[in-house]
Amino acid sequence: MLIFSCANEWHVGDKNPPAGYFNDTFLKAAYVLGFLKLVDTNPPVPPELQEYKAIEYKNIDGKSLKLDLYYKKQITGKAPLLIFIHGGGWRKGKREDYLKYLLDFAGRGYVTATISYRLLPQSTFPDAVEDVICAVRWLRKNADSYHIDPDKIAVIGGSAGGYLASMIGYAADVPQFNIGCETGKTSGRVQAVINLYGPTNLTTEYARTHTSTNNFLGMKYADNPALFATASPLSYISADDPPTLIFHGTLDDLVPVSQSDSLHSKLNSFGITSEYHRLEGWPHTMDLAEPINEYCQFTMTQFLEKYIPLNK
Structure with missing residues (x-):
């Protein structure tokens, strides 16, 4: 049973990340047998947190795009903002998907937000990219209303959300992605990026032939190879990009x-700070597992404290 229980726990202070599994078969067996616990994805909102639900940040073609926001009720002054972007293959997902992260980090003193964006099949690239950049700009413009430090903003996402977080991090100033934002000249640039298992190069053989990529771009690679590069975060990396x-x-x-x-x-290669945790024996959406979620949150907190620290 040790081969199933090896990744059951992780504690702050452990030198190494949680031990993974030999393959998907062992991983699934550990879950079925109860050795691998999953996080509660719908925890209650603690009474000490202020919650704002369904704030409209953008209305386009009659579609209202909303965000939720959390912070301590006893907050004084301004705090760094963490914007969480859900995944779902650009087709599904909801703001509440990252509720555990939102509540945990708000409890540590951050302002946290989660955003909706346009999805397939009604919308294709670059609609979602435009939306998430507009969300950053809206939150920065309205920073004073929600105790946000406009100079300390991080974007965090998993899978398709990690892709979008990377696009914000490296392409926020690209004119073609700043469309439909009613925020004047407010910047969409952020000070930190956290990408959990998100794609960043859509031109690889695997990515460009994947159904999700073709649907997101509205075409196949042979129809317009340049578009696949235009849609790739790697295409926009430059020396002044934020730590990742x-x-x-x-x-x-x-x-x-x-x-x-x-x-x-x-x-x-561009001299940008990049902290990479390549976790052996773990799958997609691995942070649904308790030990990985604890490890990610601990590591994220250390990273954020280095680059957008809480105001003392």
């Missing part, structure tokens, strides 16, 4: 770990 934290599991069969290998390498 990356998590990716080697058992990921949806977004290959090679995507994050390439991201880390390119960031390093």
